[in-house]
Amino acid sequence: MEKGEGEEIAAAAAAAAEEGMKQQCQQRKKKRKEVFPFGNYRNYYGYRIGQDLEEEDPRLKVLKKEWFEGKDCLDIGCNSGIITIQIAKKFQCRSIIGIDIDSNRIEDSYWHLKKFVKMESAQKTHAKASKLAIAESANGPEQSDTAASNEETKEISRDCSPSMKRDLYDIVSFRQENFVQSRHPREKQYDTILCLSVTKWVHLNWGDDGLITLFSKIWGLLLPQGGIFVLEPQPWKSYQNNRNVSETIAMNYKNIIIHPECFREILLDKIGFRKVEDITSSLSGSKTGFNRQILVFHK
Helix, strand or coil, rough: CCHHHHHHHHHHHHHHHHHHHHHHHHHHHHHCCCCCCCCCCCHHHHHHHCCCCCCHHHHHCCHHHHHCEEEEEEEEEECCCCHHHHHHHHHEECEEEEECCCHCCCCHHHHHHHHHHHHHHHHHHHHHHHHHHHHHHHHHHHHHHHCCCCCCCCHHHHHHCCCCCCCCHHEEEEEECCCCCCCCCCCCCCCCEEEECHHHHHHHHHHHHHHHHHHHHECCCCCCCCEEEEEEECCHHHHCCCCCCCCCCCCCCCCCCCCCCHHHHHHHHHHHHCCCEECHHCCCCCCCCCCCCCCCEEC
């Protein structure tokens, strides 16, 4: 190889390396600049409860089973779906739909649902194996075979029973939707609707009108007798922290008249809910910054 040719190859390699470094730099900058104008954070529940899917969200401790058991439920702004799935699992909803404005978070939700179902299946298999092992150690192999047969008969009987526990896939579903701007069929109504740490983002992106639209739609989608609305509003300080996330938010922030401390009055006096419970005092275990007020409105 001639000297000139070697220099050309070295120069080309150096240029390629420099271009690679530039691309890496741009990717880092892009990552740093990534914003979530609708509160559609990646790994939101990682900030809130940690990365362990089996760790229960502290908010579940203050929710009442009768608001969900055997009921049709809606979770507005479900993010990655973890609390939606945990509610379905703990309180045995008839159905629960989680909706989010971000299609990526809906993909995350279905991924988490698949993981929860696998975990449940593994736990059932482990429990069954443990029962058979205990029977064998206590009664010997022959009687343990009889116990296994009896256990299978019981499982078949449970599967044929109308009150059997259904698979999470039968209960939980997710869809991408901008709740404020979408149309909802009048005939579809829910027993319980959740709106947890979502109102700030609706408020900042669509102003006071968007907030009132949110509350009015929720009222219309709840069953006329006994409908439950679970609301976790963010405090005004949280609005201040996010007022420059986008130009739209910055403009709306300046024009907001209705502050979070007014929500209770609006929902009771203007929207039409008949009473409200503040269940915040029982809430414990939340990380700093997430120990927010939880209000339950009764239709």
